[in-house]
Amino acid sequence: MTVAIEVRDLRFRYEDGPWIHDGIDFDVRRGEIFAIVGGSGSGKTAMMRQMLLLERPNEGTVRLLGCDITGASAREVAATRRRCGVLFQHGAMFSGMTVLENVMFPMREHTALSVEDREALAHIRIGMVGLQPEAAWLYPAQLSGGMLKRAALARALALDPELLFLDEPTSGLDPVSAASFDELVVRLHDAMGLTIVFVTHDLDSLWYISDRVLFLARSKALAIDEVAAVAAIDAPEVKEYFGGPRGRHHLEGRWKQG
Amino acid sequence: MNPAAELTAHDGVLRPRGDWVLVALDPTPPTLPPATPVARLECSGLESLDTAGALAIWRLAQMHGVEPEGLRAEFAALYEQVAALAARPTGAAPRRAGFLHRVGARTVGGLHDAGGFLAFIGELAVTLVRTLARPSRLRWQPMFGVFETAGWGALPILGLLSFLIGIVIAYQAGVQLRDFGANIFIADLIGISVVREFGPLIAAIIVAGRTGSAFTAEIGTMKVTDEIDALRTIGISPLEMLALPKVLALAVVLPLLTVFADVCGIAGGMVMAQTMLEVGFYDFVDRLTEAVDLSDFLTGVGKAPVFALLIASVGCHQGFQVGTSADSVGRHVTRSVVQSIFLIIVADAAFSVVFSLVDL
Numbered sequence: 001m002t003v004a005i006e007v008r009d010l011r012f013r014y015e016d017g018p019w020i021h022d023g024i025d026f027d028v029r030r031g032e033i034f035a036i037v038g039g040s041g042s043g044k045t046a047m048m049r050q051m052l053l054l055e056r057p058n059e060g061t062v063r064l065l066g067c068d069i070t071g072a073s074a075r076e077v078a079a080t081r082r083r084c085g086v087l088f089q090h091g092a093m094f095s096g097m098t099v100l101e102n103v104m105f106p107m108r109e110h111t112a113l114s115v116e117d118r119e120a121l122a123h124i125r126i127g128m129v130g131l132q133p134e135a136a137w138l139y140p141a142q143l144s145g146g147m148l149k150r151a152a153l154a155r156a157l158a159l160d161p162e163l164l165f166l167d168e169p170t171s172g173l174d175p176v177s178a179a180s181f182d183e184l185v186v187r188l189h190d191a192m193g194l195t196i197v198f199v200t201h202d203l204d205s206l207w208y209i210s211d212r213v214l215f216l217a218r219s220k221a222l223a224i225d226e227v228a229a230v231a232a233i234d235a236p237e238v239k240e241y242f243g244g245p246r247g248r249h250h251l252e253g254r255w256k257q258g
Numbered sequence: 259m260n261p262a263a264e265l266t267a268h269d270g271v272l273r274p275r276g277d278w279v280l281v282a283l284d285p286t287p288p289t290l291p292p293a294t295p296v297a298r299l300e301c302s303g304l305e306s307l308d309t310a311g312a313l314a315i316w317r318l319a320q321m322h323g324v325e326p327e328g329l330r331a332e333f334a335a336l337y338e339q340v341a342a343l344a345a346r347p348t349g350a351a352p353r354r355a356g357f358l359h360r361v362g363a364r365t366v367g368g369l370h371d372a373g374g375f376l377a378f379i380g381e382l383a384v385t386l387v388r389t390l391a392r393p394s395r396l397r398w399q400p401m402f403g404v405f406e407t408a409g410w411g412a413l414p415i416l417g418l419l420s421f422l423i424g425i426v427i428a429y430q431a432g433v434q435l436r437d438f439g440a441n442i443f444i445a446d447l448i449g450i451s452v453v454r455e456f457g458p459l460i461a462a463i464i465v466a467g468r469t470g471s472a473f474t475a476e477i478g479t480m481k482v483t484d485e486i487d488a489l490r491t492i493g494i495s496p497l498e499m500l501a502l503p504k505v506l507a508l509a510v511v512l513p514l515l516t517v518f519a520d521v522c523g524i525a526g527g528m529v530m531a532q533t534m535l536e537v538g539f540y541d542f543v544d545r546l547t548e549a550v551d552l553s554d555f556l557t558g559v560g561k562a563p564v565f566a567l568l569i570a571s572v573g574c575h576q577g578f579q580v581g582t583s584a585d586s587v588g589r590h591v592t593r594s595v596v597q598s599i600f601l602i603i604v605a606d607a608a609f610s611v612v613f614s615l616v617d618l
Contacts, residue, residue: 095583112285120344121310127343128309137352141582160280160308191336192308 003063004030004163004195005051010060012043012050020046021057022219033189033196033209035227038216039237044199047216048167051197052086053077065162082110085156089168091148093140099126099151100136106158125154128191130184146177150184157188166198170205178202182209203242215241261306263288265318272296272322275303278311287314292321302328312340378575382505385497397503404507408469412515416464420519423456424448424526432534441535445545448527453550453558457520459606462565465512466598470573473504474594477577478587486578501574505567512566513559520558557618561609565602572598 005028012021020043028034036044049055051062053069061070067080093102103122107113113121126136129150135143143151149169156164169185170178182205189196200206206213206227213230215223217237223230231242261277265288272290276282290296299319307315315337319326329337355363389395431447477500480486489496524546531537537545576594580586 096585111280114285117286119348121313123346123348124309124313124340124343127346128339133346133349136348139583157309160310191339193332 002030004028004065005034005197006061006063007051008061008063010050010057010062012046012055012057014046019219021050021216024060024216024221026214026221026224028195028197029212030195031193032211033186033198035206035210035213036197036199036216037201037206037213037241038222039241042216042237043219044216045167048165048197048199052084052165053081082159083161084163084165085159085161086165087149087153087156087167087169089171091140091152093148093152093155095140098137098139099131099143099154102140102151103154103158106155110159122154122158125157126151128157128188129154130180145172146174146181149173149181153184153188157192160192162195164194164196166196166200168200168202169198170200170202175204178204179208185209263311263314265290267294267296270295270297272299272318272324273303274299274301274315274318275305277306278304278314279306279308280310283310283314287311287317289318294322296322296324299324299326300328301326301333302330304330304333307333307336309336309340312337313344316341316344374579375572375575378578379571381497382501382571382574385495385502386506389498389502395498396506397499400500400503401507404469404504405511407472408465408508409511409515412464412468413518415468416461416515416519417522419464420452420457420460420522421526423460424452424523424528425530427451427456427523428527428530429534432530436535441531441537442541442545444527444531444535444537445542446549448524448531449546449550450554452523452527453520453554455558455606457523458516458558458561458565459602460523461512461515461519461562462569462602463599465508465515465566466569466573466602467595469508470569470598471591471595473570473573474577474580474591475587477501477574478580478590481578481580482582482584482587496578497574501571501578504574505570508566508570509563512569513562516559516562520555553618557609557613561606564605564609568601568605569598572601 007024007026010021010024011019013019024047036047038044046055050057051064053062057070061068063069064080065083067076069077069080072080093099094105097105100119100122103125104118107118107121111118123133123136127133131147131150131154135147135151140148140151153169166185170181173181185196185198186209188194198205198210210227212225213223213227214221215230215233215238217235222235222237223233230238261279261282263278263282264275266273266275267290272294274288278287299315299322301315304311312333315326326337428444428448432441432444435441435444435447477486480500486496486500489499528539528542531542532539573594576590576597580590
């Protein structure tokens with residue numbers, strides 16, 4: 001099986017609002033880093049929320065790892081969710097627990113591992129995301145923004161997921177932390193063979209870590225391709241997105257290299 | 259097919275096979291007796307490997323004092339990383355403080371809290387004086403909000419509870435009075451106890467639970483989302499904007515609610531007096547006007563603004579004490595309700611002592 005996520009004829013709107021997604025199809029292949037981009041309000045986050053079944057599409061199907069989550073039973077959905085990890089934009093760490101307890105929490109709920117094993121695995125994951133061992137004993141309120149994202153990533157990886165969803169992974173980070181977070185994502189992807197879907201506004205991440213990009217605009221999938229190919233498309237939304245002062249240096253850099 | 263992890267040993271060669279992933283290793287990975295002689299750890303049979311699997315392989319290697327061989331290239335990077343981290347000391351959890359330490363810390367914390375509360379009241383008073391000097395700065399909109407939610411919104415529950423309390427007192431007192439044939443004095447008993455004590459207390463306790471907690475939660479959530487800091491940077495005093503209107507509005511609302519509680523409580527007593535003691539409404543009211551005079555009414559209603567100040571300032575103070583997390587909001591809301599009800603009863607007792615001294 002080479003397809004991790006399959007979205008077909010997806011239509012979605014909030015209540016009686018305008019269609020946010022009006023017939024969208026795409027596949028995410030196993031092992032790729034797939035970015036979802038688009039202007040503000042183009043439905044990036046809504047798309048991710050549907051893949052996580054936090055919102056239900058009005059029409060169409062979403063298959064995650066071979067399971068049609070829009071039509072499956074609660075048990076099948078739960079089993080599929082166990083194979084997915086999610087990093088929320090603001091971390092969503094449980095504020096009443098230490099980092100270690102946060103990372104152990106999914107294991108406590110979903111496995112029968114002994115406390116010692118859960119702790120050992122949690123410490124390893126905290127190390128894998130580049131946190132110092134002492135960080136395990138801190139509460140989320142005591143962490144800096146960059147550390148918080150890393151700790152949240154450690155929790156997302158707690159059950160060794162096959163699919164990892166990242167919502168704006170580098171938002172709110174300074175450029176140095178953002179770049180090292182991108183590096184971390186690529187390293188984990190390579191080591192653990194993850195399939196990663198991420199929503200971003202950060203053009204740097206988009207250029208450096210994504211294999212393919214889904215560009216959402218006008219309620220449709222405007223393009224699904226490698227980032228250079230998408231950036232070259234002649235559409236006003238794409239030009240605005242990539243051609244702004246912040247995007248231009250990437251385009252110019254590419255052209256000079258080529 | 260479900261993933262499965264296997265482990266075999268043959269001629270001193272240990273072979274993990276299959277899927278060494280979390281699902282297959284839950285709850286315990288396959289092991290061999292420690293006495294098994296092992297010369298090599300041959301990992302070429304691994305189909306898949308994740309962090310949990312890598313840790314299990316590393317532990318096997320440690321237990322038998324060997325290094326894994328034949329790991330596929332795609333697993334080697336993960337294994338190296340996990341092995342390095344598994345060997346890293348994790349450090350011990352911070353030690354829990356001893357009993358004496360905790361007692362001391364709580365005592366100091368409690369004193370600190372009390373000092374903080376006094377400082378808050380002082381600050382509030384300064385803000386009040388400054389605002390009264392320029393009444394145009396007073397914020398009416400939030401005050402009307404408090405009138406509506408804390409005052410109007412509390413009427414049904416307050417009315418019902420006062421009515422029921424009136425019934426309860428009348429019943430308890432009525433049993434005694436009937437034995438002495440002093441039925442008509444039920445009006446004295448109900449009138450004075452409700453107007454002087456029960457009305458103000460019930461109103462204050464309900465408002466502390468309904469409104470004091472809401473003040474804490476509102477200000478506390480604003481603290482969590484940095485809205486308080488945003489106000490400061492815009493140059494607005496959070497006390498003037500958030501606390502003062504609440505305190506002033508509640509000082510107006512609670513006396514009104516107390517009057518309402520008085521009326522409902524007496525009504526409850528009247529109903530019970532008629533059904534149990536055969537004291538009719540007319541006789542009851544007639545007796546009531548003789549038994550309860552203006553000073554009784556005023557001592558009761560006069561406590562209400564004091565209770566209101568306590569509730570609102572405790573509620574706002576606890577709101578500003580909230581830290582940065584969701585559970586801290588919960589903790590301070592609890593503390594707000596407990597402290598304000600505690601202070602209401604302490605203040606009520608102090609009123610009783612003072613009134614008895616001046617013979618009111």
